[in-house]
Amino acid sequence: MGHALNGGRISGPAVAVPGGPKISHRRRRQIFLVLLGAPALIYVLAIAIWPLAQGVSYSFYDYSLLRPAKTAFIGFDNYRALWANDAARNSLVTTATFTFAAVSVEFIFGLAIALLLWRDGLFQRVCLALLLIPVTVTPVVVGLVFRALLAADYGLIGYYFSAWGWSNPRGFLGDTATALPTLVVVDAWQWTPFMALILLAGLKSLPTDILEAAEADGATPLQRFRIIILPMLLPAIFLALVLRTMDAFRVFDIFYSTTNGGPADATNVLMIYAVKQGLEFFNVGFASAIANLMIICIAIFSVAFIALIRRADRRANEL
Amino acid sequence: MNKRWILAKAAAVSLIALTPARAADKPYDGVTLTLASQNDQFATVLADLAPKFKDATGINVKVDILSYPELLTKTTADFVGHTKGYDLLTMDIVWSGQFAESGYTVDLTDWIKRDAAEINVDDIYPVLMASLGGYKGKQVAFPFAGYANVLAYRTDLYSAAGLKPPETMEDMVANAYKLTVPPKQYGFVANGQKGPAVAQDWMQYNNEMGGSILGADGKPALNSEANIKSLTVYKALFDKAAPPGAADYDWGGREESFRQGLAAQMQTWSVGAPGYFSAETSKVAGKVALMVAPPGKGVPKKYGIGGWGMAINADIDQKKKEAAWLYIKWLTSPAVHKDFNLRGAGSYLRISETHDPELVAKFPFLPVIDEVFVHGDGEYRPRIPQYPQIQDILGTAVNAVLIGNADPKKALDGAQTEAAKLF
Numbered sequence: 001m002g003h004a005l006n007g008g009r010i011s012g013p014a015v016a017v018p019g020g021p022k023i024s025h026r027r028r029r030q031i032f033l034v035l036l037g038a039p040a041l042i043y044v045l046a047i048a049i050w051p052l053a054q055g056v057s058y059s060f061y062d063y064s065l066l067r068p069a070k071t072a073f074i075g076f077d078n079y080r081a082l083w084a085n086d087a088a089r090n091s092l093v094t095t096a097t098f099t100f101a102a103v104s105v106e107f108i109f110g111l112a113i114a115l116l117l118w119r120d121g122l123f124q125r126v127c128l129a130l131l132l133i134p135v136t137v138t139p140v141v142v143g144l145v146f147r148a149l150l151a152a153d154y155g156l157i158g159y160y161f162s163a164w165g166w167s168n169p170r171g172f173l174g175d176t177a178t179a180l181p182t183l184v185v186v187d188a189w190q191w192t193p194f195m196a197l198i199l200l201a202g203l204k205s206l207p208t209d210i211l212e213a214a215e216a217d218g219a220t221p222l223q224r225f226r227i228i229i230l231p232m233l234l235p236a237i238f239l240a241l242v243l244r245t246m247d248a249f250r251v252f253d254i255f256y257s258t259t260n261g262g263p264a265d266a267t268n269v270l271m272i273y274a275v276k277q278g279l280e281f282f283n284v285g286f287a288s289a290i291a292n293l294m295i296i297c298i299a300i301f302s303v304a305f306i307a308l309i310r311r312a313d314r315r316a317n318e319l
Numbered sequence: 320m321n322k323r324w325i326l327a328k329a330a331a332v333s334l335i336a337l338t339p340a341r342a343a344d345k346p347y348d349g350v351t352l353t354l355a356s357q358n359d360q361f362a363t364v365l366a367d368l369a370p371k372f373k374d375a376t377g378i379n380v381k382v383d384i385l386s387y388p389e390l391l392t393k394t395t396a397d398f399v400g401h402t403k404g405y406d407l408l409t410m411d412i413v414w415s416g417q418f419a420e421s422g423y424t425v426d427l428t429d430w431i432k433r434d435a436a437e438i439n440v441d442d443i444y445p446v447l448m449a450s451l452g453g454y455k456g457k458q459v460a461f462p463f464a465g466y467a468n469v470l471a472y473r474t475d476l477y478s479a480a481g482l483k484p485p486e487t488m489e490d491m492v493a494n495a496y497k498l499t500v501p502p503k504q505y506g507f508v509a510n511g512q513k514g515p516a517v518a519q520d521w522m523q524y525n526n527e528m529g530g531s532i533l534g535a536d537g538k539p540a541l542n543s544e545a546n547i548k549s550l551t552v553y554k555a556l557f558d559k560a561a562p563p564g565a566a567d568y569d570w571g572g573r574e575e576s577f578r579q580g581l582a583a584q585m586q587t588w589s590v591g592a593p594g595y596f597s598a599e600t601s602k603v604a605g606k607v608a609l610m611v612a613p614p615g616k617g618v619p620k621k622y623g624i625g626g627w628g629m630a631i632n633a634d635i636d637q638k639k640k641e642a643a644w645l646y647i648k649w650l651t652s653p654a655v656h657k658d659f660n661l662r663g664a665g666s667y668l669r670i671s672e673t674h675d676p677e678l679v680a681k682f683p684f685l686p687v688i689d690e691v692f693v694h695g696d697g698e699y700r701p702r703i704p705q706y707p708q709i710q711d712i713l714g715t716a717v718n719a720v721l722i723g724n725a726d727p728k729k730a731l732d733g734a735q736t737e738a739a740k741l742f
Contacts, residue, residue: 065399066421066704087715151572152564153581162563163502169563174511176724262513263566264719279392281707 058288065282078289090265091273099248105188110195118203131193143257146186173259176266195240202236234312242305246298270294347642348377355394355408358384360590361464361664372649378642398423403634407643410460410630412450416703419454424630427458430644442669450697452628460628461647464666467691468612468623472584475606488527488615495560498583507556508582510573511566511721518714523623525549526699528615533701539738542731550727557721566721586612589688590665609684624695705741712737
């Protein structure tokens with residue numbers, strides 16, 4: 001009962017099943033492999049694909065949980081309403097602005113921290129352990145803590161900034177000009193260490209012989225960083241950027257617990273808008289359209305970043 | 320042997336005779352009811368009282384304490400999925416319209432009529448019965464926690480400034496300006512944060528100043544002249560008499576600023592009142608009094624009513640529905656409800672309660688609550704299905720005015736355009 005490996009494919013003699021059609025060994029192996037993968041496939045279908053498909057389907061209906069009997073197919077009307085809605089367009093711009101600002105700040109400071117902690121030592125190890133603290137705190141708690149700290153009338157930070165005239169008398173979170181930048185800082189406080197950890201892992205994996213050779217050849221630290229370290233670090237950089245961009249684009253907790261989208265609409269990000277439509281007004285159809293818009297945006301970012309990672313990977317391998 | 324036989328027979332007969340009697344006393348023995356409760360002051364008291372109800376009826380009540388958004392989301396998901404996860408739920412006054420339209424909860428009208436004498440309906444404030452679950456001829460919940468909107472003010476600051484408690488809204492506004500001595504003392508505080516916080520507080524003041532969210536036709540009238548005028552006064556109060564950060568306050572921030580002694584007066588729900596009188600939670604204990612919120616000159620006495628009703632999930636089986644109704648009747652019965660409030664629930668319902676000497680001795684402000692309930696208005700926040708969206712629209716518009724992003728007319732014109740689309 002031997003079998004041969006031909007061009008990566010397994011083949012063998014057919015097996016007769018009593019009372020049934022003949023099933024070749026190759027087919028049996030294929031079925032076996034499918035069965036092996038089936039639990040994972042079913043899991044993904046049930047947990048990810050099915051809800052996603054449901055969400056897409058709901059977005060074409062006028063579907064309110066409070067009026068389920070009046071559900072009606074309306075085609076792209078939810079998307080048209082989304083586009084025509086000033087608040088929704090403003091939310092999209094606010095979300096994109098926040099994502100760009102927060103990820104940029106986190107990347108710059110994360111890279112600086114990673115470079116500082118690159119060499120092994122007691123100081124670096126202690127710093128690394130302390131860095132993990134903000135990442136472990138629940139974002140809602142981070143929001144509540146900063147809300148209390150920044151309160152203009154009795155906050156530990158906000159009171160003095162307001163009293164000294166360094167902030168609007170209503171505080172940083174009460175001013176449309178400073179609320180979003182303040183939340184960028186709060187987000188950066190929590191997530192810069194995460195960015196630093198990914199970049200640090202990338203730095204630790206760099207081949208030391210190339211860097212030592214460059215140093216021996218008289219390359220300055222700046223030259224080593226620009227010509228060797230940065231290009232070889234690109235895969236890690238893009239990985240960190242894609243993870244944080246996806247996360248920042250769907251930010252909710254910190255905004256909900258600090259400003260609830262205000263003042264006015266200054267911090268009304270898409271997730272706050274979607275949650276309000278879906279879980280407060282129970283407009284499931286419209287909320288699904290918002291969620292799908294977010295998925296499309298995140299998918300575009302991800303594809304772009306993944307393409308960049310691949311290119312960077314190829315360049316790094318060529319070095 | 321013969322004697323033993325007779326004794327055994329007698330014991331057996333007694334047992335047989337007793338068993339039906341016990342079953343008749345406790346027909347729902349062994350039933351478990353799951354109650355979804357708002358995380359208000361009454362929630363822990365509901366949990367504390369559950370064993371007493373079990374002793375009386377054999378029914379086990381499990382109280383699941385949830386935050387406001389959690390309560391609404393979880394119970395709605397339960398209704399939509401027909402999963403029967405909750406048998407009972409606490410229902411906010413403003414959900415009445417939604418619940419009545421969707422039919423998710425049992426209409427209690429016939430049961431209330433049937434058991435009117437047992438319930439002693441006449442002892443329940445009519446405004447609470449009508450507002451906390453009544454909607455267009457249906458009773459989708461039974462009232463159990465009435466809240467009164469009251470004015471809390473600092474007696475020491477009032478007497479130091481030689482002021483009398485306000486009789487009208489105009490007096491209150493004038494007093495607020497006189498009591499403002501920045502940066503340590505402000506004459507007024509209210510919620511300013513975008514969303515339900517600022518919308519609910521402004522609707523209260525707006526009502527007292529003669530404004531209204533809906534017109535006579537039941538459609539939104541957000542940009543009426545009275546509403547624009549009241550928002551202009553509200554904005555001026557925030558600019559000249561409120562702590563600078565108040566435009567970002569929600570309920571927690573507002574209460575804290577009063578308890579810390581930063582603000583001299585504020586309107587609030589009666590449920591939080593005991594906290595102002597306790598030195599453990601308040602820096603102003605002993606210097607606070609409550610009174611009815613003063614209406615504007617020429618505006619009839621209309622005091623804001625809020626609170627919670629208890630509703631029964633329409634999906635559960637008949638036996639559980641009856642057990643749940645038994646629980647509601649038990650909880651709202653005079654003796655149990657008095658105990659409920661003596662334990663600190665701060666949730667009043669019956670006329671006899673606000674006049675009960677023991678309760679009045681413990682909570683001296685009960686006559687104020689009685690006055691509010693007698694002249695109560697549960698409609699200033701419209702209890703219609705579109706209420707959540709209207710509240711959200713107003714929450715954005717009023718906040719934009721308070722932070723100086725829009726003038727009252729422009730903001731309310733925009734809000735009216737948005738709200739009109741809902742009808």
